[in-house]
Structure formats: structure tokens, C-alpha cells
Amino acid sequence: MQQISDAxxxxxxxxxxxxxxxxxEEAARAVLKYLGKLKRPYLTxxxxxxxxxxxxxxxxTD
Numbered sequence: 001m002q003q004i005s006d007a008x009x010x011x012x013x014x015x016x017x018x019x020x021x022x023x024x025e026e027a028a029r030a031v032l033k034y035l036g037k038l039k040r041p042y043l044t045x046x047x048x049x050x051x052x053x054x055x056x057x058x059x060x061t062d
């Protein structure tokens with residue numbers, strides 16, 4: 001269960017870092033809003049790529 005909790009926390013952290021960006025476009029905000037509402041602690045390959053692309057575009061990475 002700890003693994004699931006860690007995964008959820010990591011996803012929330014990634015999304016919150018991006019939301020702090022003042023220059024975030026509406027399309028990116030919409031994707032982040034959707035990802036933040038997911039009930040499972042993991043992303044599909046496509047959703048992971050979308051989040052990674054937004055992080056790369058706004059230079060927000062670990």
C-alpha cells in the first residue's frame with residue numbers, strides 16, 4: 001500500500017509543480033486538471049508521455 005501512496009504523491013507533486021508556472025497554456029492546464037482527477041496511482045503510457053511533454057516544455061523536471 002505504501003507504493004501506491006508514494007505513486008499518488010509523486011503524481012500530485014509533478015502536477016503541482018507545473019501548475020505553479022504562470023505561463024502555462026490553457027491546453028496544458030486542462031490536461032493537468034484531468035490527470036489530477038484520476039483515481040488510480042499510475043498513468044498509462046500515453047498519459048505519462050503527455051505529462052512528460054508538458055514538464056519538458058516548461059522545463060519542470062526532477
